[in-house]
Amino acid sequence: MNAASRFLLVSALAVSVTACVTINIYFPAAAAEKAADRIIDEVWQLRDAAPDAPAAPAAADAQGETK
């Protein structure tokens, strides 16, 4: 590996490290818009779409056993 390619690799690394950091603080605008729309639907009752709450858990049942 010559000096040039090592330099390239190091720069690529540096770029990816900083890119990584950038990604982490990047605001997911598209997802936020979707989330806002869902909340607006509910608050303004624009659709009578079922709320996206998770299916109600089956009532706790029989799980005690003694022996």
Added chain:
Amino acid sequence: MKVASSFTRWFAVVLFGLLLGGAVQAQGNLEVNTPAIATLKQSMQQRHARLAPLYASGAVGLAADGSVALRDAGSVPLAQRGQVNGLIAAENADRAALYREIARANGHPEWESDVRRTFAQRWIDRAQPGWWVQKSGAWVRK
């Protein structure tokens, strides 16, 4: 030297993987299913029954900063203007809390202003015809 360079290559691959992972995560959904957000939504939904006629009459408009504002109190009977003002203040308190909670629920409290901006745009875009919205400082009727 050979060992070292293969290690760096491996390291680069891992980093690149992380980078992709981060990107994928960033494109995923925003967490909005917390109890606090549910409470706020419910509170705002209940209030909406009283706010909707005020949006329709133009007394209250959707402001550019993601809040609601008293735009033309003149269409509200005198004795009820104070109550409408209280209603607006309560709605704005809930909205501010909602934006903070969403940012917080996603582990990025600093996103509050981004969340607020996104909501501001969506409230305005989705306002019903006849409602008043604020665009570049001026009130316009949709």
Added chain:
Amino acid sequence: MVWLVLGLLLSALWAGGTWGVQRLALTIGSISNPSISARGVQVRFEHGGGALLAADALRLGGRSWSRLALRCARARLEASVFHCSDGRVAFAGKGLPLTMALEVDLGTGAARAAAGFDGGGRIEVVLAGGGDVRLHATRLAVRDLRRVASLLWEGGLVQFDALDPDGLLDGQLIWSPEAASAKLSATLSEGAFGSADGLLAGEALGLVLNAEASRRDGGWQWQADARWDAGAAYVHPLYLEAGPALQASGVFAAGRLEVRRATARLDGVREVSASGSFDLNAGRAERLLVRFDGVDLAVAGPRWIAPLVLPAQVDRLVFSGSVSAAVEVRGGGLHALDVAFDAAGFGLRGAAGGAGLALGPLAGEAAWSRSRPTRMRVRAEGGRWEKLTLGAFELDARIEAERVAFARTVVPLLDGAVVIEDLVLAREAGHWEGRGGVVVEPVSMRALTEALDLPVMTGVLSAALPGVRASPGAIELEGALVISVFDGYLQATGLRVLEPFGVASHLSADIEARHIDLAQLTETFSFGSMSGFVDADLRGLELARWQPVAFDARIASSAGQYPRRISQRAVQNISALGGAGAVAALQRGLLGLFESFGYREVGLRCALRDGVCMMDGIEGARRADGGFPIVRGGGVPALDVIGYNRRVDWDELVDRLQRVIAENVSPELR
């Protein structure tokens, strides 16, 4: 005295017109008296009894007009008195919406004018020979008056246009230039005003105003009393109703209105007094000092204070007692505020309907000034936070513009105290932030649990939270809250109260419990009996309205040597919590034979999310049949308790736990 007529020039001439009509024209020249002066006055009688009275220029009360014309349908000159009726007035070619009748004594300068507005109102002006002006108005519409004013001079009453005032005026103004005095009595009925945005508005207003002024030392000394006796107004964000009355006196000079002393009668306030000066051209208060003495908070609080201070919480704020306050305005802005509390009480009911927070009765003083540091010293005789009663304490703070620094405050709580140290509230970037430290001096758990209607526990609660930060969205308490209880301790760290004042207020913390004596715990909660010790961790605990909504919990037997036994009742209760379904007959029979069993360890994990508790048992213990051991038996007779349902509805679990505790029911075994 006759203030006459300079250079009265009477030239009558007969002019033969083409139609054979004859006209008489009088050129009067100029008229002058202290109230009025006119230049280039001429009267021209026209065929058919009409006349035109015209002046090149007219000056009245500091204003002047050019090209005045009064065209009378009928006119006559008798002796030196000019009579005109059904006249229409025009200034510089613009006609006024009124019909006028006029009598002028050309010899003495005395005049009488009556104007009937097209809108129905009447105004009569009598100019006595001595110069006195007497003005009488009957059902004169304010809107007509504004219209005439806008025709009479550039801009008219433009300063009022933004409020679009209307109403009917009745009243009388007497102005005596010689005595340099004026007297006004007026009533306004059906009054209304409203700004375009609706933030200032009044409807069906009735006002009575009496005022007198006399010119002295280059200014007008005046006194007035006004009474607002009908209607309502909205002055954002306050809704006001008729009732207030005002008396005031002062000086008016060079566009400045000086109020030497004013007193007002206001509902819920024993006495209001004020003084100040206003720049009428700029339309603002240069300096204004208003004192409110004996403000009854129960009346004034919801009406005046809540809408101004916390409009979103108007329904939740509770007021009692009284305050006195002095407000100083300078250059149009608030400059200083002094408040004295007298048995004053303030409360904020909980958003979810709880008792919330209440302070009082308060006694003492607080001051704020834009220009200098001030102090607040208030003694609270007590307070209340939800079910907890707070003892008497002193609040002592230094206030500088937008920063409040509190001295150490000790708030007695049950048999201990909450000590607030170095608390500083400051306004930063448009909102208030607080910083400080809190120490809870030991409070006995017995007193605390009794106050909270919980099963009585022993032990003490204390806390050292040196880094407390409060912002509108969160109160973060850095440090630890420790409860020594059940022979061990419980420590809460990472305490945060999120959205503390809103509907979605919730609390988050990490809790670590060590060496909790099961014997005491099970006895306290009437849960059968168990001996031994457990450690517990609740990570990411979130409480909303004091109910847990999320956590990762882990309970496990503490390390060490100690007796470990579990009673039959406790076993049944643990089973019951999971719904007493699968208990085999054989085991039930066995269970019935013994009062208690030995165990090696207990372990339970629960991750609560979205109302569902994901259960697990002793760490590392998995069973092939998918069950998870909660109690692993040991000794003779040995007993295992095994759970099978990993998804448990939290509310139902709590419901069952409460039923077990409350009724101490023997779970049904089938």
